Amino acid sequence: MATQQLIEYAEANSEVRAIYDDIRATRKTDYISNFWKVLANDPTALKRAWESTKQVMAPGALDPLVKEMLYLAVSVSNQCPYCIASHTVAARKKGMTDAMFHELMAVVGMANETNRLVAGYQVEIDERFTSS
Amino acid sequence: MATQQLIEYAEANSEVRAIYDDIRATRKTDYISNFWKVLANDPTALKRAWESTKQVMAPGALDPLVKEMLYLAVSVSNQCPYCIASHTVAARKKGMTDAMFHELMAVVGMANETNRLVAGYQVEIDERFTSS
Amino acid sequence: MATQQLIEYAEANSEVRAIYDDIRATRKTDYISNFWKVLANDPTALKRAWESTKQVMAPGALDPLVKEMLYLAVSVSNQCPYCIASHTVAARKKGMTDAMFHELMAVVGMANETNRLVAGYQVEIDERFTSS
Amino acid sequence: MATQQLIEYAEANSEVRAIYDDIRATRKTDYISNFWKVLANDPTALKRAWESTKQVMAPGALDPLVKEMLYLAVSVSNQCPYCIASHTVAARKKGMTDAMFHELMAVVGMANETNRLVAGYQVEIDERFTSS
Amino acid sequence: MATQQLIEYAEANSEVRAIYDDIRATRKTDYISNFWKVLANDPTALKRAWESTKQVMAPGALDPLVKEMLYLAVSVSNQCPYCIASHTVAARKKGMTDAMFHELMAVVGMANETNRLVAGYQVEIDERFTSS
Amino acid sequence: MATQQLIEYAEANSEVRAIYDDIRATRKTDYISNFWKVLANDPTALKRAWESTKQVMAPGALDPLVKEMLYLAVSVSNQCPYCIASHTVAARKKGMTDAMFHELMAVVGMANETNRLVAGYQVEIDERFTSS
Numbered sequence: 001m002a003t004q005q006l007i008e009y010a011e012a013n014s015e016v017r018a019i020y021d022d023i024r025a026t027r028k029t030d031y032i033s034n035f036w037k038v039l040a041n042d043p044t045a046l047k048r049a050w051e052s053t054k055q056v057m058a059p060g061a062l063d064p065l066v067k068e069m070l071y072l073a074v075s076v077s078n079q080c081p082y083c084i085a086s087h088t089v090a091a092r093k094k095g096m097t098d099a100m101f102h103e104l105m106a107v108v109g110m111a112n113e114t115n116r117l118v119a120g121y122q123v124e125i126d127e128r129f130t131s132s
Numbered sequence: 133m134a135t136q137q138l139i140e141y142a143e144a145n146s147e148v149r150a151i152y153d154d155i156r157a158t159r160k161t162d163y164i165s166n167f168w169k170v171l172a173n174d175p176t177a178l179k180r181a182w183e184s185t186k187q188v189m190a191p192g193a194l195d196p197l198v199k200e201m202l203y204l205a206v207s208v209s210n211q212c213p214y215c216i217a218s219h220t221v222a223a224r225k226k227g228m229t230d231a232m233f234h235e236l237m238a239v240v241g242m243a244n245e246t247n248r249l250v251a252g253y254q255v256e257i258d259e260r261f262t263s264s
Numbered sequence: 265m266a267t268q269q270l271i272e273y274a275e276a277n278s279e280v281r282a283i284y285d286d287i288r289a290t291r292k293t294d295y296i297s298n299f300w301k302v303l304a305n306d307p308t309a310l311k312r313a314w315e316s317t318k319q320v321m322a323p324g325a326l327d328p329l330v331k332e333m334l335y336l337a338v339s340v341s342n343q344c345p346y347c348i349a350s351h352t353v354a355a356r357k358k359g360m361t362d363a364m365f366h367e368l369m370a371v372v373g374m375a376n377e378t379n380r381l382v383a384g385y386q387v388e389i390d391e392r393f394t395s396s
Numbered sequence: 397m398a399t400q401q402l403i404e405y406a407e408a409n410s411e412v413r414a415i416y417d418d419i420r421a422t423r424k425t426d427y428i429s430n431f432w433k434v435l436a437n438d439p440t441a442l443k444r445a446w447e448s449t450k451q452v453m454a455p456g457a458l459d460p461l462v463k464e465m466l467y468l469a470v471s472v473s474n475q476c477p478y479c480i481a482s483h484t485v486a487a488r489k490k491g492m493t494d495a496m497f498h499e500l501m502a503v504v505g506m507a508n509e510t511n512r513l514v515a516g517y518q519v520e521i522d523e524r525f526t527s528s
Numbered sequence: 529m530a531t532q533q534l535i536e537y538a539e540a541n542s543e544v545r546a547i548y549d550d551i552r553a554t555r556k557t558d559y560i561s562n563f564w565k566v567l568a569n570d571p572t573a574l575k576r577a578w579e580s581t582k583q584v585m586a587p588g589a590l591d592p593l594v595k596e597m598l599y600l601a602v603s604v605s606n607q608c609p610y611c612i613a614s615h616t617v618a619a620r621k622k623g624m625t626d627a628m629f630h631e632l633m634a635v636v637g638m639a640n641e642t643n644r645l646v647a648g649y650q651v652e653i654d655e656r657f658t659s660s
Numbered sequence: 661m662a663t664q665q666l667i668e669y670a671e672a673n674s675e676v677r678a679i680y681d682d683i684r685a686t687r688k689t690d691y692i693s694n695f696w697k698v699l700a701n702d703p704t705a706l707k708r709a710w711e712s713t714k715q716v717m718a719p720g721a722l723d724p725l726v727k728e729m730l731y732l733a734v735s736v737s738n739q740c741p742y743c744i745a746s747h748t749v750a751a752r753k754k755g756m757t758d759a760m761f762h763e764l765m766a767v768v769g770m771a772n773e774t775n776r777l778v779a780g781y782q783v784e785i786d787e788r789f790t791s792s
Contacts, residue, residue: 061231099193325495363457472648
């Protein structure tokens with residue numbers, strides 16, 4: 001159980017409601033996830049997190065599905081159960097197929113393996129990887 | 133300094149040479165990075181790592197640039213200097229622009245932040261994220 | 265379920281009882297948490313962990329609340345559910361208010377973000393940060 | 397070597413200069429660290445990171461020294477060399493004595509140890525740590 | 529709940545059945561754990577993971593119990609609940625006693641502590657640890 | 661450069677000298693590594709760390725080489741350059757051969773990979789792994 005209460009729309013102050021409204025409009029869904037409802041205990045944190053998320057996850061040089069998969073890859077690597085559950089759903093909504101998910105998992109697994117091989121074998125960085 | 137020697141082509145046995153040849157043919161470059169040269173101290177490990185890499189990073193449901201960026205995202209999250217240096221170069225060769233790199237970094241930074249917000253606020257997983 | 269049994273006071277040997285007594289006296293509470301009851305399966309480990317805890321968390325140049333918040337910050341960053349749950353309660357008992365908790369979380373989130381920005385952008389350490 | 401250039405004030409655009417000016421005014425120093433100079437390659441990221449930092453690290457329910465020590469504790473736990481070097485200097489400027497630093501390190505070390513003891517012994521969360 | 533289905537033997541294709549058969553023969557048990565049943569959603573991943581596991585965990589210069597304990601030590605350090613639960617059982621089957629488990633845990637705890645002491649105190653590597 | 665001075669024997673106080681003497685006697689070498697010389701800036705921390713190390717790494721149910729390899733496995737997984745360099749040397753002194761080192765690395769790499777596969781595929785713990 002969270003030590004923080006879930007702040008529902010009905011009981012939220014106007015500052016929090018405005019953010020919930022923006023989340024709903026931006027994501028084209030009525031659903032507000034527990035993450036935002038818990039963060040709403042600190043409206044300043046909610047605002048900062050939402051504005052960053054909105055800006056960072058918006059279409060840009062990378063499309064939203066790629067961004068969602070990068071997010072998921074980091075969350076899997078960090079072993080964050082909530083983030084894995086929620087961003088797997090989000091990535092699927094944006095078009096991640098089973099085949100894409102399996103390939104993502106294979107890359108994340110291998111990167112975690114080779115990151116340690118490099119560390120344990122104390123591999124020095126090739127000169128050509130450090131010059132600008 | 134690596135506690136393991138770098139195994140150069142000239143001094144490699146035929147098993148290692150065959151893998152170096154395959155790396156060169158697959159990647160269309162003569163260059164063999166320190167990672168492979170160090171792993172070559174254990175030809176079995178070299179073979180296993182190369183065959184997995186070749187299979188996992190090949191074009192599939194995800195294109196090679198997306199895979200390279202997922203790899204980089206995990207390596208940044210794990211703070212592996214060698215892997216960051218080498219895979220940044222690899223991703224750029226496959227077409228990652230400055231703008232794409234900046235967006236990748238923004239996602240990785242934010243995922244690392246929100247992974248901890250979720251943990252610290254002890255957010256429970258929404259029911260809708262757990263049903264199949 | 266823990267693979268180790270919870271060792272209750274009634275069934276504990278005299279060595280373990282002496283430590284339970286000291287925990288109770290030091291913390292001014294009768295309650296012994298599951299952490300200690302599980303560690304008690306290895307009385308040597310229990311003794312070592314308790315003596316370190318008692319020494320490290322005692323008032324000193326830093327007051328106990330600050331120490332408890334540092335502990336919590338590390339546990340959140342490491343995403344340890346048990347440690348987050350128990351040390352959030354402990355910090356609140358020592359005076360951590362909601363406002364303090366929110367600020368702690370904001371710092372932990374941001375540190376986790378910027379730690380990766382530094383790694384991914386391969387920022388070199390400023391000379392002035394390395395001279396003694 | 398960073399793969400990104402250090403953006404010096406003289407060569408920065410007006411958006412970046414405005415942030416450099418604000419960093420200098422807020423921190424009462426002319427010095428801009430490599431972190432900001434590298435982030436300036438992506439002015440949007442620089443702005444987002446600086447505004448969060450300014451907001452999060454400002455005096456509040458926790459004083460700036462405690463916040464700086466929380467930041468340092470996370471960076472030590474994550475083993476980020478740049479962040480450790482820079483935030484050790486920052487914490488000392490805000491009043492962290494040798495004795496305080498040693499106590500911080502003892503807490504960080506112990507939290508990292510006990511986080512794993514809890515995980516490996518599969519300790520279940522005490523009921524009293526989960527009720528609101 | 530896993531977002532991926534558990535693939536039981538009866539519903540598996542011939543490729544997956546062949547691997548299940550090999551797992552059973554190699555491990556001298558009929559039991560197939562959830563890990564393999566979930567991975568079987570991607571038969572290529574299942575094959576790659578099983579062949580690596582079979583090769584890496586086989587008796588060699590290190591005996592299987594030592595390998596199992598190294599695996600467990602890493603899983604505890606990474607705080608992976610599934611891996612800790614399954615590899616604790618596996619290590620016990622291979623002969624890990626209570627005393628051995630307690631000593632393993634003590635080493636893992638201490639390594640996690642001293643890894644951070646080294647990082648936070650910014651200890652430079654002794655010259656004698658870097659020469660070949 | 662460490663922000664803490666290396667405390668040499670000649671300049672150490674009697675408390676620190678006693679520990680240096682015990683390290684030398686226990687390890688049968690005159691050499692004191694930088695880790696201990698830096699920790700000596702906080703004699704209390706030095707004493708606590710040395711006494712734990714001496715107790716934890718002593719022969720017991722596990723022999724010292726296995727303990728040293730567990731320590732190394734965790735340090736590789738955590739990517740701690742100092743700890744990897746020093747404990748690789750220590751393990752070799754205690755008898756770790758090249759073949760043993762390669763097998764250790766293979767296990768550490770694979771555990772890091774499968775820890776993430778389990779997390780990302782959200783594998784539920786098998787009932788038989790949780791019953792006592």
